Amino acid sequence: MSTSVRQIRACSLTPLLRPLAAAAMIFAMAQAAHAEAPMLKNQPGFYRTMVGDIEVTALSDGTNHLPAGKLLKGISKEDLDKRLQAAFVTDPVETSVNAFLVNTGKKLILIDTGAGGVLDADSGHLLTSLKAAGYRPDQVDEVYLTHLHPDHEAGLMHKGKRVFPKATVRADKKDADYWLNPANKAKASAINQEFFEVAEKSLKPYIAAGKFRPFDGDGELQPGVSSVANYGHTPGHNAYLVSSKGQRLLIVGDMIHVAAVQFPQPDVTIGFDTDEHEAMGDRRKAFDAVADAQELIAGAHLSFPGIGHIVKDGSGYRWVPINYALAR
Incomplete structure (x- = not known):
């Protein structure tokens, strides 16, 4: 009352x-x-929207504290500080780790799996969000990875077992060939060697079960869902395009890490880029296409739910988050 x-x-x-x-x-x-005592955590997190007849659910895996000053390249410390202050964030930047569940009506497809607990306690919450959204891990038919970095694929495995027992895992062949090659691991830096090890462990149970099927570049993987090559960040870094009834949503992985900086200054790269010039070019190409078509884009490291529009603004871009609406 x-x-x-x-x-x-x-x-x-x-x-x-x-x-x-x-x-x-x-x-x-x-x-x-x-x-009514205050609650200190914002978990679980999910947000549903429709792309034509296809349901897309953004799932929060939590956040990661990214040391922008140490990792971003092509920007002065003074400019970086100004950009971060203008966006009311501090360094290290608390960055969302998002995954996206695509329900075509015939297939349940998970795009990226979060960090699976390999980073810190602020991430690794994907399954909590998945279950809160009304789904179970054993319902997932396919998992599409944007690339084989830990915060995108470590959620595949827990204690040596498949988290998604029914699912076939798919990633670009170029990324699989790179990260699963012992010769590349031997030549890698110490931090990148950890990336190789996590990729090996995460995919091992799926490979053993015959549940890992790489693809090659652009192409339709399921009706309404296609791979879009965005090489540069890693050798086989991919985005995924969801299309239905004339509506489109491009889901990207590490095309952008710090929105406050890389939207207005898209030529700023990050130390994790395998080929920073290719990553820079692909970012502009993808952002131009989405902005010109006024279509939706979703990002793994954009503030949750990470879905919105891009508008051209001078030599850079401006981010416009999706307007909140109840799913109907």
Whole structure:
């Protein structure tokens, strides 16, 4: 019962009972205030939208604290500080880790799997969000990886077992050939060697079960869902295009890490890029196409739910998050 209703009813009581009713109302309000203790975590997180007849659910795996000053290249410290301050964020930047569940009506496809607990306690919450959204891991038919970096594929495996037992895992052959090659691992830096190890462990149970099927470049993987090559960040980095009834949503992985910087200055790269010039060129190419067509784009590291539009703005771009709407 609301406070206003209680007040109305109290006014209609006899003068003798009014003090008792008022005391009861004050006591109830005090108890309610005491019960509503603040909650410190924003998990689980999911957001549903439709692309034509295809349901897309953004799933939060949590966040990762990214040291922008150490990793971003092509921007001065002064300019970086100004960009971050203007966006009301600090360095390290708390960056969303998002995955996307695509329900075509015939197939349930998960795009990326989050960090699976290999980063810190702020990430690795994908399964909590998946279950809150009304789905179970054993319902997922296919998993499409944007690339084989830990915060995108480590959620595939837990204690040596497949988290998605029914699913076939797919990734670009160029990325698989690179990250699963022992010769490349031997030549890699210390931090990249960890990336190789996580990729090997995450995919091992799927490879053993015959559930890993790489693809080659652009192409339709399921009706309404296609791969789009965005090489540069890694040798086989991919995006995925969801299309239905004339509507389109491009789901990207690490095309962008720090929105406050890389939208207005898209030539800023990150130390994890395998080929920074190719990554820079692919970012502009993809952003131009999405902006010109006024279509939706979703990003693994854009603030959750990470879905919105891109608008050209001078030599860069401006991010316009999707307008919140209830799924119908």
